[in-house]
Amino acid sequence: MEGHTGELSLAALQAFGVEEIWTLNGGHIWPFYDACVKAEVPIIDTRHEQSATFAAEATAKLTRRPGVAALTAGPGVTNGVSAVTTASFNGAPLVVLGGRAAQARWGSGSLQEFDHVPLMAPITKVSRTVTSPDAAAKEVHEAVAAAMSPHRGPVFLDFPIDVVFASGSGTLDDAAIEHIEPDPDDVARAAALVAGAERPVIIAGSDVYWEHAEDALRRCAEELRIPVFANGLGRGCLPADHELAFSRTRGMVKGEADVVVVVGTPLDFRISFGRFGDAQVVHIVDSPEQRAGHVQPAVSPAGDIATVLDGMAASGGERRDHEPWIAKLRDAESAARAAEDADLAADADPIHPARVYGEVRRRLDRDAIVCCDGGDFVSFAGKYIDSYQPGCWLDPGPFGCLGTGSGYAMAARRAHPDRQVVVMFGDGAAGFSLMEADTLVRHGLPVVMVVGNNGIWALEKHPMRAIYGYDVAADLQAGCRYDDVVRALGGAGETVTAPSEIGPALDRAFAAGVPYLVNVLTDPDVVYPRSSNLG
Ligand SMILES: Cc1ncc(C[n+]2csc(CCOP(=O)(O)OP(=O)(O)O)c2C)c(N)n1
Numbered sequence: 001m002e003g004h005t006g007e008l009s010l011a012a013l014q015a016f017g018v019e020e021i022w023t024l025n026g027g028h029i030w031p032f033y034d035a036c037v038k039a040e041v042p043i044i045d046t047r048h049e050q051s052a053t054f055a056a057e058a059t060a061k062l063t064r065r066p067g068v069a070a071l072t073a074g075p076g077v078t079n080g081v082s083a084v085t086t087a088s089f090n091g092a093p094l095v096v097l098g099g100r101a102a103q104a105r106w107g108s109g110s111l112q113e114f115d116h117v118p119l120m121a122p123i124t125k126v127s128r129t130v131t132s133p134d135a136a137a138k139e140v141h142e143a144v145a146a147a148m149s150p151h152r153g154p155v156f157l158d159f160p161i162d163v164v165f166a167s168g169s170g171t172l173d174d175a176a177i178e179h180i181e182p183d184p185d186d187v188a189r190a191a192a193l194v195a196g197a198e199r200p201v202i203i204a205g206s207d208v209y210w211e212h213a214e215d216a217l218r219r220c221a222e223e224l225r226i227p228v229f230a231n232g233l234g235r236g237c238l239p240a241d242h243e244l245a246f247s248r249t250r251g252m253v254k255g256e257a258d259v260v261v262v263v264g265t266p267l268d269f270r271i272s273f274g275r276f277g278d279a280q281v282v283h284i285v286d287s288p289e290q291r292a293g294h295v296q297p298a299v300s301p302a303g304d305i306a307t308v309l310d311g312m313a314a315s316g317g318e319r320r321d322h323e324p325w326i327a328k329l330r331d332a333e334s335a336a337r338a339a340e341d342a343d344l345a346a347d348a349d350p351i352h353p354a355r356v357y358g359e360v361r362r363r364l365d366r367d368a369i370v371c372c373d374g375g376d377f378v379s380f381a382g383k384y385i386d387s388y389q390p391g392c393w394l395d396p397g398p399f400g401c402l403g404t405g406s407g408y409a410m411a412a413r414r415a416h417p418d419r420q421v422v423v424m425f426g427d428g429a430a431g432f433s434l435m436e437a438d439t440l441v442r443h444g445l446p447v448v449m450v451v452g453n454n455g456i457w458a459l460e461k462h463p464m465r466a467i468y469g470y471d472v473a474a475d476l477q478a479g480c481r482y483d484d485v486v487r488a489l490g491g492a493g494e495t496v497t498a499p500s501e502i503g504p505a506l507d508r509a510f511a512a513g514v515p516y517l518v519n520v521l522t523d524p525d526v527v528y529p530r531s532s533n534l535g
């Protein structure tokens with residue numbers, strides 16, 4: 001294969017099914033554009049590199065193939081750092097191609113001359129400079145294979161301008177995605193623990209999804225009769241209305257479960273750091289380095305997650321009866337759901353944020369994609385939005401970075417042109433990326449944006465008041481017309497102040513065919529009931 005470095009690199013990306021690149025223009029990366037133009041690979045250019053990089057990460061999340069961002073030298077790359085870190089926390093195979101000042105002049109003070117590699121090293125699986133056109137295809141191919149190998153994660157390559165414009169040749173050979181075979185003894189020990197359990201649960205996270213293990217999860221849960229909770233991209237791996245799917249009764253795990261099988265998610269703050277009272281913990285991870293260091297699970301099988309789950313399901317032998325436990329959880333789950341109805345239908349003035357979800361929920365198809373970007377407002381989303389298919393729930397993940405919303409939503413629209421795409425924004429969060437309404441308009445990517453506009457950074461303001469008795473730097477403009485921002489950029493929208501107007505506004509948004517922002521003024525005094533803030 002012959003060509004300039006951009007062409008050689010793109011060929012390596014296409015070998016892994018890459019179908020688009022996300023970017024913002026800079027002369028250092030034009031050869032990537034030239035390659036895309038010639039190969040008819042769409043280029044989606046955003047208004048901030050952070051959004052381009054979040055969009056690339058979300059492309060990976062939605063399609064389980066690599067998502068690619070091309071970022072120009074210096075500030076283009078540094079603007080992508082939070083999104084790369086997010087992808088690292090999410091185990092997402094994000095590929096970032098960076099521009100770089102000329103290597104022939106390195107050290108002379110070229111424009112944007114900055115060594116990105118050490119900056120990216122701690123948050124990527126590969127961080128390197130490609131130093132010749134002849135190395136490009138091979139190095140890109142290897143980097144993408146690394147991104148796609150468990151435990152997945154972002155990779156970064158930068159290309160000096162005198163390399164990226166130059167031509168050479170390359171071949172795509174043996175860069176294979178790694179497969180890690182779990183130790184059968186670990187699987188047997190995990191199966192034995194579950195067999196002896198009376199009240200087991202499974203908590204399934206993002207790596208179940210990344211590993212394409214959703215069918216194995218269902219087989220294992222059904223065969224062994226284990227209730228399943230989910231977080232992150234684990235949501236929807238078992239449909240929310242499956243008889244073994246639970247979400248509202250997480251509080252019962254600690255204290256009542258006797259064996260907790262955590263699969264494909266770290267034992268982090270989201271699941272009480274892996275400590276569930278007296279329960280024994282089985283931690284199934286996709287690779288040995290994902291094993292926990294801060295707690296010692298009873299057993300931690302590492303490797304192909306579907307193989308582990310299928311191995312457990314096939315273990316046979318005597319098992320204790322879990323039906324009373326399942327029935328107890330189901331009763332509690334049903335009661336908790338029934339208790340939500342009042343808030344979901346609340347007629348309060350100002351609007352209760354839960355009412356927004358009451359209206360959104362009943363309009364969502366089973367395959368709707370919901371993106372979340374904000375504080376308290378999207379904590380309600382985590383509670384009230386049910387997922388029925390894998391890859392339908394895009395939250396920022398454990399790095400907790402505000403600003404994912406527009407990038408995630410544009411990627412969702414591109415990946416699934418025929419599905420509903422809704423992004424739930426806090427008003428604070430919306431400010432990080434609302435200019436991307438321009439990107440959505442220019443590229444014909446209609447999505448529904450819903451802002452829970454309480455005029456404050458609620459997730460900070462309320463806890464600050466609780467701790468200090470006052471708050472500072474926690475207010476935003478009350479009643480700000482975020483819908484006008486989208487309208488000014490060529491989309492549409494409206495502001496809603498009455499509960500009964502939310503539904504009709506959402507109907508107009510779904511029917512609009514253009515990016516549409518529903519700006520719902522919500523009650524700033526409603527505090528999301530959470531037990532800890534900084535975990
Ligand atoms: C990039 C970034 N900056 C700051 C924070 C800290 N933070 C977490 S939630 C939050 C408040 C979000 O406010 P808003 O989006 O309006 O949602 P609300 O809590 O008001 O519903 C802040 C500032 C963060 N997580 N990420």
Ligand SMILES: [Mg+2]
Nearest residue numbers: 427428456458
């Ligand atoms: Mg707010």
